Each structure stands twice: as C-alpha cells, then as structure tokens.
Amino acid sequence: MLKAFQDYLSELLRDNPANYRFLLAISGGKDSIVLGDLFFCAGIPFGIAHMNFQLRGEASDGDERFVQAFAKRCEVPCFTTAINTKNYAAEQQLSTQMAARKIRYIWLEQIRQEEGFDFIVTAHHLNDSVETILYNFTKGSGIKGMLGIPTVNGRVIRPLSFATRQEIDAYYNQEALVHREDASNAESGYARNWIRHEVVPKLQKLNPSFEQTVSRNLVYWQQINAWFEQEAQQIKAQIWHSSPLRHTLQLSSIQSHPALLTLLFHWLQGFGFVAEQISGIHTSVLEQKQGKLFLSKSHKALIHQGNLIIESQSTLPGHPQLWTAGDSSLSLDGQKITISTYTKGPISIPHQPDIAWMDADELSFPLELRHWRAGDVFYPLGMSGKPKKIQDYFTDEKIDRFAKERIWLLVNGDGRIIWVLGFRVDDRFKIRESTTQFAQFQLTSLLDLSKE
Template sequence: MLKGFQEYLTRLVGDLPSNYRFLLAVSGGKDSVVLSDLFYCSGIPFAMAHVNFQLRGIDSDGDETFVRAFARRCEVESFCTALDTKAYATAHQLSTQMAARTFRYTWLEQIRAEHGFDYIVTAHHLNDTVETILYNLAKGSGIKGILGIPAINGYVIRPMLFATRQTIDGYYLKAELVHREDSSNAQVGYARNWIRYEVVPALQKLNPSLELTINRNLVYWQQMNAWFELEAARIRAEIWQTREQRHVVSLDSIRKHPALLTLLFHWLQPFGYVADQVADLCEAVLEQKQGKLFFSKTHQALLHQGTLIIELQTPRDDTVMIWPAGQSSLSLDGHKIIFSTHAESPQILPNQPDIAWLDADALQFPLQLRHWHAGDYFYPLGMAGKPKKVQDYFTDEKIDRFAKDRIWLLINGNGMIIWVVGFRIDDRFKIQENTTRFALLQVYSLMHF
C-alpha cells in the first residue's frame, strides 16, 4: 500500500510530495492514523490538525490527547481546537453533522493559510466514495452525485481514495498501529453507517468486488460528466444572456434536445431548484406554456415568449416618489430623470423612449413616480385618443411580468398617468398647436454622471 500511496499522491500534486508541506486532518481513528503513518514512512513533511467536537464527553477529550501524543511520536507539529458543536449547529441552523463538517473545513483552511501549508489532507478512501455514491443515488443528486468524492478540491486532497477499507486494515495490522475508536461509527441509525453495515454487504453478495467495480466505472462516469459539462457550456454560450442578475434563456433551439431535462437541471440547480421542480419546468417547456412561474427558495423563473427568465426573488416595490415643483431631477433605480422647461420645442420630436416632450401647462405639481397598479389606464400617444389598461399595454409590448413591476409611471397631480417611463407618453399631455411652454423629461443612466 505504501508504494501505491506514494504514486497516487505524486499524481495528485504533480511533483515530488517532499517539495510540499501537508496539513493532515487527524481524528485519531484508524483511517487518519494510517494516513499519518504513510506520510511518516514516506518522509514527507506534514503536521496534524484535530478538532475536538465535544460530542462524546471524556471520549472526545481522549481523542485530542491521543492525537497530540501521536504527533509527538511522529515528531511533527499538531494543531488542536475545541468546538461546542451543538451550540454551533443551533446558531447556524445546521444539523450536528453538517455543523461539524462546516467548521472543520473552515478551521483547517484557516490553519493552512496562516502557517503556509500547501495542502489539507483527509483520509477518505474508496469505501467512502462507494458509500457516498449510494447515499446520493438514494437521495437524488443528479450526475454529480455518482462522481464520488473528489481527489482534489481546491487545497484539499485525498490521497487514499485508491485504497479499499480491506487494504487499509491490512496495512494497519502489519504496521502494528493503534487508534481511537469512535463509538458512533457503529450506530446503524446514522444513514452513512446504515449504508456501510447493511446496504454494502448486501450488494457485495451480488458482486464481491463491488468497490473495485465502482472505482473502475468512476473513470467512465467522470469522463462522461466532463464531456457533458463542455457540451452544456457550449450550448449555454449560444442561448444564455445575463445582465444585472437577470438571466434570459432562449428555448427554441433546445426544446427538442434529447438531454433537455438534464441540461435544465444542470443549469438551474445553482439557483436552488430541485429535481421535481425542474421536471415540472421541463414539461412546461415542452408544452410551450407561457407565463408560468417556478419558485426556488431564492429565485423565480418565468416562461415568457419562448424564453426562460430567471431572477432573484424580490418583494414588490410599492415606493411612491414625490416630485415637487421646482425640482430639476430625481434619481431612481440607477437612473436619473432630468426635468426642464423650454420656450420652444424641436421641430421634429425625437422618437426615443428615454425622452418625453410634454405640454408644460398640463402638468400639476407635485408629480409622483410609482409602479403600476391593477386598474391603471392611460391614453397612449398614437392610439387615436383611446384608453388602454397599463397591464394590457405591457402585454402588447411583450414586457414580461418581472420587468413590468420595475417600470415607473409618472403621475400628474390630478392622478392621470403622464408617462410610462421609457416607453410611451399619454396623449393628453402631448404638445398641442397652442402649447406655449414645453417640458422636457430625459432619462439617463447614473453611470454616465
């Protein structure tokens, strides 16, 4: 096993391991003791790091004492810290196991960075990968769930992933090592332990070489995933646009893609969508349903005019901004509206959505700026003096329901809508033949100031 370990570690770091300093996560259990001995016998510089999670009373304290003594025997430095795991879990709203894992990796990275270690090393092995895959398959996790535990993840490396538990046990006995036994490892009530002691042995009756078979298949699965991610990235570059946290996905070219569900799950999982939600969304895409909304805990997705629009969930903004007489500008949503009056207007009025020329005498201050309400209506310029509900106008302009909630309406002092800002003025405020005072409203991005 020693030779296999050295070859695998060299492959991971891409150089002679003796050129690096490693920080080993050592619990005191058999796997981490074997890991430490492999480093020690290889003459590779390392130190040990241990977290006392204070979950097993004096046994937890005994683990810490053991690791400190083990480090002294190996003549290496040790770093130890203690954590009230249950209090930490409560404060961060995590399960006990997740709290311990989160703190452990955060603390290990802190020690690595502060003391100049090149890598953090954990003692995960092939059986851990098998159990992880089975757990993920049972819980449902997509393609990534069957890829096992990564051998390299940032500064964290796992140089024993090539070895089975049987191989590790053999090395342990031959080297006459001692370790601390965690009694919780034998409790079948934990999901991982149940898989270890009940599920894996049952599967080994079908295939005694279960671990090696899965390890061989891992190569295929990882390469298939690498190919898939390249293909998904290529497709995304062609159909995906992002601007200011708003994502617009053109669906026309992928609607009949044979891997549509898998692509959508791959893209939407980072936004908090789970498998059932993605399946419902995929069905709606295939049926070309419009206007349907899908919510994750953090985001909202809308099917609109052959696209999928994804945004952060934000509460509706019911702000009303007052524009008093004499004020020349107003800032809102990263833009500025400039107001000015003129004795003359251009002979040809510009057809630009961010400019509005109005009859200044029709304005009654104070004006208001607010978002649309149900029942709002106005008389759009160019509609022959006919009224139209603002909501219907948005529909005709193909404005999606996310965007329309951000559009501002400029309201006259008498309650009439003057301007759907950035779109259309109301016919009642247009420049007439008898207009003598002219108002100009211009919208600018604040980035231009």
C-alpha cells in the same frame, strides 16, 4: 500499501511529494491515523490539524489529547482548536454535520495559509466515495452526484482515494496502529452509516469486487461529466443572457435537444429548484405553457415567449415616491430620473426609451412614481387618443410578469398617467403647436427588462 500510496500521491501532484508541505486533518479515527502513519513512513513533510467539535463531551477532549500525542510521536507540529458545533449550527441554520464540515474546512484553510502549508489532506478513501455515490443516487443528484468525493479539490487532496476500507484495515493491523473509535460510527441511525453497514455488504454479496467496479465506473462517469460540462457551457453561451436583475434562457432554440431535461437540471439546481420543479419546467417548455411560474426558496422562474426567466425572490418592486415642485431629480431603484424645462422644444422628438418630452403646463405637482395597479388606464401616444388599460398594453408589448412588476409609472398630481417609463408617453401630455413650456424627463440608466 506504502508503495501504492507514494505512487498515487506522486501521480496526483505530478511531482515529488517531498517538494511540498502537507497539513493532515487528523480526527484520531482509524482512517486518519493510517493516513498520518503513511506520511510519516514515507518521510514526507507534514503537520497535523485537529478540530474538537465538542459533540461527545469527554470523548471529544480525549480525541484531542490522543491526536496531540500522535503528533508528538511523529515529531510534527500539531494545531488544535475547539468549537461549540451545535451553537454554530443554530447560528448558521445548518445541520450539525453540515456545520461541522463547513467550519472544519474554513479553519483548515486558515491554518494552511498562516503556517505555509501547500495542501490540506483528508483521509477519505474509496469506500467513502462509494457510500457518497449511493447516498446521492438515492436522493437524486444528477451526474455530479455520481462522481464520488473529488480526489483533488483546490488545495484539498485525498491520497487514499484509491484504497478500500479492507486495504486500510489490513495496513492498520500490519503496523499495529492504535486509534480512537467514535461510537456514533457504529450506529445505523445516520444515513451514511446505514449505507455502510447494511447496503454495501449486500451489494458485495452480489459482486465481491463491488468497490473496484465502482472505481472503474468512476473514471467513466468523470469523463462523461467532463464532456457534458463542456457541451453544456457551449449551449449556455448561445442561449443564456444575464443582467444585474435576471437571467433569461432562450429555451425555444433548444426545445428539441435530446438532453434538455438534464441540461435544465444542471443549470437550475444552483438556483434552488428541486428535481420535481425542474421536471415541471421541462414539461411546460415542451407543452409551451406560457406564464407558468415556479418558486424555489431563493428564486422564481417564469416561462414567457419561449424563454425561461429567472430572478431572485429578493427582487421586489420599489415603494411609491412623490416628486415635489422644484426637485430636479429623483433616485429610483439604482436609476436617476431628471427633469429639465425649456421655453423652446426640440426640433424633433427623439425615439429613445429613456427620454420623454411633454407639455410642462399640463404637469401638476407633486408627481408620483409608482408601479401599475389593476384598473390603471392611459392614452398611449400615437393611438389617436384612445384609452388603453396598462395591463393590456403590457400584454401587447409582450412584457413578462416579472418585468411589469418593476416598470414605473409617472403619475400627474390629478391622477392621470404621464409616462410608462421606458415605453410610452400619454397622449394627453404630448407637445402641441400651442405648447409654450417644454419638459424633458430622462433616465440616466435604464434596464430594458422586457427586451432581454
């Protein structure tokens, strides 16, 4: 196995391993001890890092002492630390296992950088990938879940990925190694342990070369995923438009794509949407259900005019603000609205969404900036002085639900709406031949949310 390990590591690095320094994550368990012994026997420069998670009392402390002794026998540097994992999990609102994994990799990378190691090395092997695939398949994770544990992930490498548990056990027995056993590994209460002890042995009865079969399939799945990622990125570049506040997917242009559901799953998982919701989005797109809303824990998605619009749940409408007489400007959700007054008006009114001209004598301070409310009515300029509900105006302009919640109204002191910011001035405030005082309102930065 030593020769196979050396060849595999050289292939991963595409170089001589002796040219690098490796930081081995050693728990004291069988797999990590085999990993350490292989590096030692191969004469490759390495150091050892061990994190005491303080989850098993004296047994955890015994693991730490054991790893320190192992490092001393190998005559390599050993870095240890202890952390109260349960407290950290509670603070981060994570499961104990997820918390241990997160803090472990953060600490390992810190040691790697501080001590000048080139790579972090973990003892994950082929059976770990098999168990991960089965777990992900059961939970439903899409293509990525079928790729197993990556052999190379940035500065983290896993040079035992080629080896089965049986091969590791054989090497362990051949070299008469000693390890520390974590009693929880034998318990079937944990999902992965149950897969290891109950599921895999039954699959091995169906196929005695089960691990090798999965290993071959991993190559196919990884290549399929690489091809799919490339195709998905090309499609995304054509239909995906992003702004600081939202993402808009022009799904109408790919509605007939044979892999539409898979593409949606690939793109929307990162926004917290689960498989059932993504399936619902897919169905709604095919059935052209307008206005359908979907909520994840972090984001909201809306089907509108053949588009899927995604925004963060934390994107909330701003609070109403008063604009008192004498103020020349007002800050507004990252924008700035200013007023300028003139005794002469413009030769022609510019058709710009961020500029509004009006009769200054009609203004009654304090003005108010707020969002629309049910029952709001204004008299859109150019509609012959006819009233229109703001809600109906938004519908006619095809403004989506998310955008209209953020559009501001400039309201006069007497309650009349002056301007739907970025869209239309009220006819009652327009410049007339009799106008002697002219007011210009301008937004210095306008996000045209309805037309993305």
